[in-house]
Amino acid sequence: MQFHRKDLTNDQLIFTYRNLLLPRMIEEKMLVLLRQGKISKWFSGIGQEAISVGAALALQHDEWMMPLHRNLGVFTTRKMPLHKLFMQWQGNKEGYSKGRERSFHFGSKEHHICGMISHLGPQLAIADGVALAYKLKKENKVSLAFTGDGGTSEGDFHEALNVAAVWDLPVIFIIENNGYGLSTPVNEQYRCERLVDRAKGYGMDGVRIDGNNVLEVYDTINGIREYCIREQKPYLIECMTFRMRGHEEASGVKYVPSHLFEEWSKNDPIKNFQHFLLESSVLTQQQIEDNQAEFKAYIESELQLAFEAADIQPNTEEELSDVYAPYTSSTSTQPAASGRNLRFIDAIKEGLHQSMQKHENLVLMGQDIAEYGGAFKITEGFLQEFGKERVRNTPLCESAIVGSALGLSLEGYKSMMEMQFADFVSVGFNQIVNNLAKIHYRWGQNADVVIRMPTGGGVGAGPFHSQSNEAWFVHTPGLKVVYPSTPADAKGLLIAAINDPNPVMFFEHKALYRSVSGDVPAEYYEVEIGKARKVQEGDDISIITYGSGVHWAQEYAGQNAGISINILDLRTLLPLDYTAIKEAVSRTGKVLLLHEDTLTGGIGGELSAWITENCFEMLDAPVLRCASLDTPIPFNMELEKNFMAKSRLHEYIQKLLNY
Numbered sequence: 001m002q003f004h005r006k007d008l009t010n011d012q013l014i015f016t017y018r019n020l021l022l023p024r025m026i027e028e029k030m031l032v033l034l035r036q037g038k039i040s041k042w043f044s045g046i047g048q049e050a051i052s053v054g055a056a057l058a059l060q061h062d063e064w065m066m067p068l069h070r071n072l073g074v075f076t077t078r079k080m081p082l083h084k085l086f087m088q089w090q091g092n093k094e095g096y097s098k099g100r101e102r103s104f105h106f107g108s109k110e111h112h113i114c115g116m117i118s119h120l121g122p123q124l125a126i127a128d129g130v131a132l133a134y135k136l137k138k139e140n141k142v143s144l145a146f147t148g149d150g151g152t153s154e155g156d157f158h159e160a161l162n163v164a165a166v167w168d169l170p171v172i173f174i175i176e177n178n179g180y181g182l183s184t185p186v187n188e189q190y191r192c193e194r195l196v197d198r199a200k201g202y203g204m205d206g207v208r209i210d211g212n213n214v215l216e217v218y219d220t221i222n223g224i225r226e227y228c229i230r231e232q233k234p235y236l237i238e239c240m241t242f243r244m245r246g247h248e249e250a251s252g253v254k255y256v257p258s259h260l261f262e263e264w265s266k267n268d269p270i271k272n273f274q275h276f277l278l279e280s281s282v283l284t285q286q287q288i289e290d291n292q293a294e295f296k297a298y299i300e301s302e303l304q305l306a307f308e309a310a311d312i313q314p315n316t317e318e319e320l321s322d323v324y325a326p327y328t329s330s331t332s333t334q335p336a337a338s339g340r341n342l343r344f345i346d347a348i349k350e351g352l353h354q355s356m357q358k359h360e361n362l363v364l365m366g367q368d369i370a371e372y373g374g375a376f377k378i379t380e381g382f383l384q385e386f387g388k389e390r391v392r393n394t395p396l397c398e399s400a401i402v403g404s405a406l407g408l409s410l411e412g413y414k415s416m417m418e419m420q421f422a423d424f425v426s427v428g429f430n431q432i433v434n435n436l437a438k439i440h441y442r443w444g445q446n447a448d449v450v451i452r453m454p455t456g457g458g459v460g461a462g463p464f465h466s467q468s469n470e471a472w473f474v475h476t477p478g479l480k481v482v483y484p485s486t487p488a489d490a491k492g493l494l495i496a497a498i499n500d501p502n503p504v505m506f507f508e509h510k511a512l513y514r515s516v517s518g519d520v521p522a523e524y525y526e527v528e529i530g531k532a533r534k535v536q537e538g539d540d541i542s543i544i545t546y547g548s549g550v551h552w553a554q555e556y557a558g559q560n561a562g563i564s565i566n567i568l569d570l571r572t573l574l575p576l577d578y579t580a581i582k583e584a585v586s587r588t589g590k591v592l593l594l595h596e597d598t599l600t601g602g603i604g605g606e607l608s609a610w611i612t613e614n615c616f617e618m619l620d621a622p623v624l625r626c627a628s629l630d631t632p633i634p635f636n637m638e639l640e641k642n643f644m645a646k647s648r649l650h651e652y653i654q655k656l657l658n659y
Helices: 010-035 049-058 072-077 082-090 122-137 155-166 195-202 214-231 258-265 269-279 285-307 316-321 344-358 382-386 398-410 422-436 439-443 487-499 548-559 578-588 603-614 637-643 645-657
Strands: 143-148 171-177 205-210 235-240 341-343 362-366 391-393 414-418 449-455 480-482 504-509 517-519 533-536 541-545 565-569 572-574 591-598 624-628
Touching (some): 010 049, 010 072, 010 285, 049 072, 049 143, 049 214, 082 285, 122 143, 122 155, 122 171, 155 195, 155 398, 171 195, 195 235, 341 344, 341 487, 344 362, 344 517, 382 391, 398 414, 398 449, 480 487, 487 517, 541 548, 541 645, 548 565, 548 591, 548 645
Parallel strands (some): 143 171, 362 414, 414 449
Antiparallel strands (some): 480 572, 533 565
8 A cells, every 4th residue: 555645744644643543443442332232233434444534634624524324534533522422322312313313323513514314325415405505605615425335326326426417516426335235245236347437427527546545535535626616516436445344233244255354454544554654754653552542541531421421311392392493483474365366376486486585595496497487387487587596407306406405405595396296206205204304303404495296186197297195294204294275375385484494395286276366465474384274164064174175175165055164274284283173173073084185094094083082072973084086096087086085075075964
């Protein structure tokens, strides 16, 4: 192993050595603690320290890094307090995630480290969003994300690199090629000779380096950082290394040929660098021993602080309150009627337009939303007014764009992503339910993201353009799910969603876009998320519904004046307005839950259970659900009408009345 110090001083070399030595000694202690049962799990980076340390030293302290399991050197080089790291690994409340996460599944905004999730690929797209923020701010910075050789097989790898290349983002992507994805060797992961060769396919440059040579890692990344800033382009680095222990300690290493350990032990990043410093008279043997003794004492003292921390006392109220980032609106609520009539689609457009004027840090992203104006023309004209930086066409990379939205949030931006159809959200599902939704609960980072979801049937678009999939997200703590039924609510709720620092899934029924009109104030205003709307009062039965169901219920009530129908529009599906639901039950004692979504697993089941558990004494009849058929939504209009809950509404109302 050849080390080239170039213009590095002795002090800089010693500083590098100390940063390399500390994570190794911490790891050795952690393995002892694991055997003693004082921690439950450990992912070892022994043998790979040079990559983490070299990368962290090459970046500025305020440039975001997206590490994975084997990047302890990133955390220690960024000077995170060791006792707090120990508390994190012990699952203590004083760690970085209040005991809610393990090992390296946490981040710290103070140290510009974004915590990973077990689905490794999504880290890469977050780096895209951070780099986009730097680009918009015209800051000379880069973001850096790690992946393993196994992670390059994931679609998220392709999407993140593609978006970074298309948008000319200053991102450094590092592949830590250690030969194995858990137990799967690289010859079962890919067929290209070198992973870095994939860079050419994305129109970016790449290089393969010795990942065990800390000076080569540092010098390479330092130069590439300058390139990315100067050229405003991404770069791919493949670091060749080896994992000297199992994927995690419980998995062992029996699947690895023994001769590989013998060969790679000769390339130990610390022993070799230490030898170089001795040969170069930068350090003496005594100084090396002194450094080791100093770190040993430091580790023991920091560990003692961690052991002295109090045991966790679960607090249910705190657990629930930490699911969402706190938000108190300072925007006026919906003004009185103005006599100004707008279509549903125009109200959404106005709410989005006023939000773009209000928030200079709001970025819109989606397929065809710029010059074309979006599939439904909601953003038509926005490009000319707000420019290409803030109104961004995206590749067909839903997962990467959701991840980029989260990356923007790390740097204080707001973002709105338009799913061209709500059906397409499935290809971005992981980022939404595992990254956006959980990040505040995990380590206190907000995700200031709105995802607009054109949804629903009634337009003869078939199984992949007409689904009602809101229930997928109602089951996910940390998301807010909004579903307006009127133009005034659509505008006010969209403004509220954009103002809210939490991730909001904003459902817009396509069939309502141009078929429903109503009074919409011209002012910039909010409708409070989490509050239902009393549509009309009645005494015979209560219909609790949302979206198109509101209009079905109103139409039925208008055609059947002899029935006194109480209608409640939920407007928000997560969190639910249980006070309003209870009042609707109390008013009539007979409740029909109506939604366009299919019956099984729809939100009607959850509402029915809650009402039965909390309002049983108020009921004069069983709670009934009127929902669409448990089939995919068909294309043929007659089949679609038969599919829809509306076709069975009269039957269920009569059944409830006659009970």
